[in-house]
Structures are given as structure tokens and as C-alpha cells.
Amino acid sequence: MSTIIVSDEQELVNKLASHIETIANDAIENRGKFFVGFSGGSVLNNLCECLQTVDTEWSKWVVAFCDERVVPENSEDSTFGTYKRELIPKTKLVEKQFIKIKQGVSDPVRLKANPNIVGKRLGSEDFVFDLLLLGMGPDGHTCSLFPGHPLLNETSLKVASLTDSPKFPPERITLTFPTINKARNCMFAICGSSKAEMIQRILKDNDDDVPARRVKPHSGSLYWILDKHSAKNL
Numbered sequence: 001m002s003t004i005i006v007s008d009e010q011e012l013v014n015k016l017a018s019h020i021e022t023i024a025n026d027a028i029e030n031r032g033k034f035f036v037g038f039s040g041g042s043v044l045n046n047l048c049e050c051l052q053t054v055d056t057e058w059s060k061w062v063v064a065f066c067d068e069r070v071v072p073e074n075s076e077d078s079t080f081g082t083y084k085r086e087l088i089p090k091t092k093l094v095e096k097q098f099i100k101i102k103q104g105v106s107d108p109v110r111l112k113a114n115p116n117i118v119g120k121r122l123g124s125e126d127f128v129f130d131l132l133l134l135g136m137g138p139d140g141h142t143c144s145l146f147p148g149h150p151l152l153n154e155t156s157l158k159v160a161s162l163t164d165s166p167k168f169p170p171e172r173i174t175l176t177f178p179t180i181n182k183a184r185n186c187m188f189a190i191c192g193s194s195k196a197e198m199i200q201r202i203l204k205d206n207d208d209d210v211p212a213r214r215v216k217p218h219s220g221s222l223y224w225i226l227d228k229h230s231a232k233n234l
């Protein structure tokens with residue numbers, strides 16, 4: 001595991017950019033494509049900023065989501081919708097490179113079908129993400145895997161739906177730990193003192209009750225890029 005502590009958000013954005021560029025270009029050189037998972041929440045702004053400086057073959061990228069909120073694409077809560085508005089116009093990524101969920105589906109039967117659609121697009125049993133770019137909430141959740149939620153213990157589904165997210169909106173689709181922990185690289189980018197207590201519980205107290213602490217790639221690399229405020233208790 002690598003823990004990288006930087007002085008401010010701008011430095012965090014620069015570090016993210018250089019790590020993403022290295023991992024993406026290595027994947028493209030060795031396997032011809034780069035499979036990456038983007039997160040929502042505050043890390044989305046850091047990613048939209050840093051990706052504009054990355055030097056890569058954009059056409060080789062395939063982008064999925066670590067989690068997505070089941071809301072219409074034009075909602076400001078839609079993770080894909082926000083990347084569509086904030087990132088696509090500023091890079092050479094195009095919409096068809098994104099593996100999206102069916103947006104705005106709210107009835108439980110169709111919602112349950114959504115993970116299958118996403119799961120199919122993620123390919124065969126041995127599908128592996130090259131990189132998951134992860135955030136963490138002040139309660140320690142990552143993706144849409146919340147403290148105490150039964151999905152923390154999911155062992156068979158690659159992608160799951162939930163209708164009881166404690167954070168708005170309640171209906172979401174999320175990668176599960178079996179998929180997350182198969183990734184070649186998992187990279188958290190965390191800013192702000194509201195995350196300091198959870199960072200302490202994860203990196204100092206080794207507290208497995210915190211969902212983000214359960215990100216432990218089996219044979220991949222784990223990075224925590226922290227600003228000095230989130231790292232203040234370490």
C-alpha cells in the first residue's frame with residue numbers, strides 16, 4: 001500500500017494526474033486498452049480537473065463507474081451526467097466509451113436488471129479493472145457501500161443495486177468488493193478534515209468496520225492520496 005500525503009488539493013490533482021497517466025499508458029502498451037472506474041462525489045471535481053492534463057491515447061480508454069445514482073442523466077446527482085457535462089467537452093473521451101447504467105429507472109424490478117446490463121458490458125468472468133478511482137464519504141463509505149449495509153458482505157454479484165442508500169439518492173448501482181478487490185489498482189483521493197476521523201480509523205486503527213478499509217486488492221496495488229487536512233490524525 002502507498003500512502004501519499006500532499007499539502008493541498010492542487011497538489012493532489014497533480015499527483016492523481018501523474019499516477020493515472022502512468023497506469024493508463026502501461027495498460028494500453030501491455031493490453032491494448034485501459035479499463036477504468038470513475039467515482040462520484042467530491043473526487044469527481046478532482047478527476048475532471050486532472051484528466052485534462054493527462055497525456056494518453058484517449059480512444060483506448062473504456063470508462064465504467066464505481067457506483068452510480070439512479071436518477072435522470074440531466075440531474076446534478078447523476079454521476080455520468082456530471083462527467084458528460086464537465087469532462088467530455090474538455091478531453092478527447094466520447095460518450096460511447098462510457099459504460100452507463102440505464103438512467104432514471106426507479107421500479108425495483110428494472111433496477112435489479114440494471115446491474116446485469118452493466119455486468120454484461122464488463123465482460124467475462126475474468127474481467128479485471130486496470131484502475132478504480134475511489135472517493136470516501138465522511139461516514140467511511142466508498143462506491144455505494146455504506147457502513148453496516150448487507151452489500152458489504154456480497155460475495156457473488158459483480159455489480160449490485162440498492163434502494164436504501166442512507167445518502168441521497170436512495171437508489172443506486174455499485175461495484176461490489178469481489179470486483180473492487182480484483183482490480184489491478186485501487187486509488188483513493190481524499191481531501192478535507194471531515195474525512196480525518198475515518199482516515200485515522202482506516203490507516204492507523206485498521207478498523208474493518210469502515211467500508212473503505214475493506215478495499216484490499218488481492219494482487220493489485222492500493223494507493224491513498226491524501227491532503228494534509230484529511231491526514232491530520234495520522
Ligand SMILES: O=C1O[C@H](COP(=O)(O)O)[C@@H](O)[C@H](O)[C@H]1O
Pocket residue numbers: 039040041042043066067068069134135136137138141142143144167
Ligand atoms: O455518494 C457518493 O459518495 C462517495 C463519497 O463522496 P464525497 O462527496 O463525500 O467525497 C463517492 O465516492 C461515491 O462515488 C458517491 O456516489
